[in-house]
Amino acid sequence: MRNLVGSLYRAGAFALIASGAFAGWSGTAARADTVCSAWLMESSRFMHVPFGSFMPDRDFIPGSNDPMHNIQSVDLPVNIGLIKCDKELILFDSGWKQQEYHKMTGTEHFTPLPDQLKFLGFKPEDVTKVVIGHGHWDHAGQLSDLPNATLYVQREELKAIEWALNYPNPHIRAVNTDPGGCNRTPACGYTPLTIEEIYGKVLKGKAVIVDGEAEIYPGVKIHPAFRAHTAGSQLLEVPTPIGKLVFGSDAYSSWEGIRDWMVANIQQTDSVQQFLAYEQCYKITGGYEHCITGHEPLSYTDKYPVTANSWVALNGGRMAELALAPGEKSRRPAQ
């Protein structure tokens, strides 16, 4: 009897260990197998931006035949990433809310985010998470149009805005409009409306204040890229069937910049940190092809291959299907 109990006990213990090991293995397998689908949406486009103001190394030299210096101006898309992992629908950046005042910024092809989501067969209520690469108004707008989405923003970003706002020297505390504009003014780019929307998410219990690294879904990881564009910039790593993608917002605004190792959109940027953000993408993805940028002028063309599967959607704005998980249907409209 004692032997029987002992045997049962040992068998039970073995079963427990075995089941635990299986659970652990299966958990690891599930994490390793997580692949997501991803799309890119053009929230709007800044038109006729002098190339040199976006990328100083590409400034225009009249009469030059050098391909690095013979382009006078470029049109910059404002890109939003849409990521679907199983039932999770995640946005990386949220574009900006177009209003009359945007006429002065040379913006065209704007479409409200809810309409873009509907175009792809989703509803704004379906969005479960929104990760903002940083809190500037062209990347963190429209949050109140995503009622169920939890916002992910770095604590460092919020701390830096508050610090700059309360700094006594006006060179530092400029809020977009002060003489001298945005360049090198750390509080610039954060309008009251943008901050209201972030604050609204916090009050509604729909915000996670991130401190550095975070995994928001198995395999979907936030990486800090502090000062690569703003104080609390962050990247998002996404596993897909074509390999890992890393969305960079303005930590890397230009894909050519990553490829050719040149800074871009450096208003509030520590350029060394921007290069380290580039390096982070090289390390995670094994190259530069899968770095998804905030404003690359070549977006939605075959010159930026990962975005080549593209089409013109609403109001002349473009979309691209970056990767499709097994079983996920294409959202590209029939030709």
Added chain:
Amino acid sequence: MGGRAVQITRFSRGRVILLGAAIAALLGVVGVAAQRETSKAKTAQQKASLSASEAARLCIASYFCGRQAAAKLTAGAAEPRALTAEEEVYAESLWAVHSAAKAWAIDLDFAGLRYKIETRDAGKLGAKAQSLSTQFAAAESKARAIDAPPSMRLIHEKYLAAIQLYETAAGEMLKTAQDGDDRRLLVAQGMSQHAAEEMLRVGDVLWPGEYKPN
């Protein structure tokens, strides 16, 4: 008589030739002048349109849309229209209030953010809310004292309403500090968001190009 006639005819022929040459020369001069004027006008037109597009580029290039650049931009656009001299004076007077008010608006958000995600210190929240409420009230008084031209009365009312809304929002925040009811913060945030949108609409008329892309 016949000889005289011949003389006259000869004389007339000579004069006619001279006159014709003079007219041709004059026409030539007029033609060249007209062409130069047309060309000048075209160049001026091209220059004007270039300067408008340059201004647009400048806005984005340097992230600085100065008022002059904005005015050049609006010259070719359907709206917003250029302000009259009287309206310009009004816009500049209100700007002094507005440039401070929008920083306070963000400060108000951060008072709430700090309370919610950092300190939970009702004392600090109350002190900040009280201070901002007083500042918004002072801003409203200053704005009210500005003489708005008739064409800007509605805009002025809209602006005053936005400032009042911020003041009320700060008051709601103060109540949270007193009774600990966080729901008031959400009410206050709704007010602030509406005020922020209204201020942007006012800015579109008075300070086009107020904000720069990032």
